[in-house]
Amino acid sequence: MTILNKLRGLVPGGCTSSCENGKKKKKGQARETVEAIIIAILLALFIRTFILQAFKIPSSSMEDTLLVGDHLLVNKFSYGLQVPLPAMITLFGVRVPFFETKLYNAWGSVKRGDIIVFRYPNDRTKDYIKRVVAIGGDSILIKRDVLFINGKPTKTEKAVFKGSYVRGSSIIRDFGPYTVPKDRVFVMGDNRDNSYDSRYWGLEDPANITVPVSEIKGKAFIIYWSWDSVKASIRARRFLDIIR
Known part of the structure; x- marks a missing residue:
């Protein structure tokens, strides 16, 4: 009887019913794991596209506010909704399609003094970080390193003047007058003598x-x-510093 009972428990393929249940359970667990990974990836992409993105500071153009090696978060929700749009870039001389985001439905206006991440106007595949010094409609004038906005000199406690390398060009001490067009911003690095802006x-x-x-x-x-x-060391004092 024992042998018969064992034979009755067999299913096609020579596996017992309990074995078959075990296989189904493993398949179910594997599917759940894959689904969890896919959901996590989609969630990460959603956050990176619409809410937050991490950036690393590669140069000294924003010293002393931001130092080389600072890792920071950018709020992509500050000024409006980032809408993904199809676009084209040139890669090794070939036009390649990709998706980028553009700011639409703005609910928060860009203000003077904001530190922003943006696409570099002369090469949109590169991201730059600078401080907004003038917004649309502002008249800007730089005279002997003094920045005038709408005829008034600005406070320069955030600005420093150190270093002397700006893409091989001579440092611009005088600029303007220039009126910033509507829906555009004029940006500068806090390290005025070493910022390509x-x-x-x-x-x-x-x-x-x-x-x-x-x-x-x-x-x-x-x-x-x-x-x-x-110094090959961590700057612990800069952790969780709010950027101003």
């Missing part, structure tokens, strides 16, 4: 002196990690 971009293309608001990716708001590569 709106003062210089017009030398490449006069139409690209300023940044279109639609090309802004978001507002930098917090440093979550910082590494000093010169």
Whole structure:
């Protein structure tokens, strides 16, 4: 009887019913794992596209506000909804399709003093980070390193003047007067003597002196990690610093 009972429990393929249940359970667990991974990837892509994105500071153009090796988060929800759109880029001389986001349905206006991440006007495949010093309609004038907005000198407590390398160009001490077009911003690095910014971009293309608001990716708001590569040490004091 024992042998008969065992034979009755067999299913095609020589596996018992309990064995078959075990296989189904493993398949169910594998499917759940795959689904969880897919959901996590989609959620991460959603957050990166519409809400937050991490950036690393590669140069000294924003010193002393932002240091080389600072890792920061950019709020992509600050000024409006980032809408994904099909676009084309040139890769190794070939036009390649890809998706990018553009700012639409703006509910928060860009303000003077905001530190923003945006697409570089002369090469939209590159992201830059600078401080907004003038917005649409503003008249800007730089005279002997003093920045005037609408005829008034601005406070320069955030600006420093150190270093002397700006793409091989001589440092621009005087600029303007220039009126910022509507829906565009004029940006500069806090390290005025070592920042390639709106003062210089017009030398490449006069139409690209300023940044279109639609090309802004978001507002930098917090440093979550910082590494000093010169001293090979962590800058613990900069953790969770709010960017101003």
